[in-house]
Amino acid sequence: MPGDIDKKYAGLLEKKWTSVIRLQKKVMDLECRLSEAEKEYLSGAPSREKRSPGEWIPRPPERHSLLGHRGPITRVLFHPVYGVALSASEDSTIKVWDYETGDLVSSSRDKTIKMWEVATGDCVRTFTGHRDWVRMVRVNADGALLASCSNDQTVRVWVVSSRPR
Incomplete structure (x- = not known):
């Protein structure tokens, strides 16, 4: 019986450790992709950090009044x-x-x-x-x-x- 238990758990720690390493690699890859996507988004879009606080609030008159729909x-x-x-x-x-x-x-x-x-x-x-x-x-x-x-x-x-x- 003790030999059966040893066989059952033999290599279990190694398998778990390999799984953890694989998952960590996937997490790191996803974090890298997220970082690249955030950089791309921020470089192309105006952000509040790039504007003075006075520009955050819209001021009248409106730039365009876009008319054209025939319903609500x-x-x-x-x-x-x-x-x-x-x-x-x-x-x-x-x-x-x-x-x-x-x-x-x-x-x-x-x-x-x-x-x-x-x-x-x-x-x-x-x-x-x-x-x-x-x-x-x-x-x-x-x-x-x-x-x-x-x-x-x-x-x-x-x-x-x-x-x-």
Whole structure:
């Protein structure tokens, strides 16, 4: 019996120690990835540390008053790095606003994506090609590309100055 017990526990400490070392390595790898992601986020986004306390509070008048929804607005989100905001409305549209310039891109149930001149309210360009409700549209950092997704089970990338790809 004593020999069976010795066999049962032989190498157990070594196995546990190996598991601890493996887990510690994974933790260190994840901490490194987190640190890199935090550096990338902080380098691209303005932070309170980089601004004076007087700039933390918005001051009237507003920079832009972005009008364009035909129903109550139910949600608004800011992109953490780029100067765009998204708004969703009960009129079944999602709009992407460039709040630095005032430009607007909208998607809708009418299967189109539209670019708007906010100052005048004029539609500057209409992108057609989806066969069903366009659920969302995103603009890349330099404003040269749009990506849209639709209920027609497609994602399309649009070059703003040409046709869809």
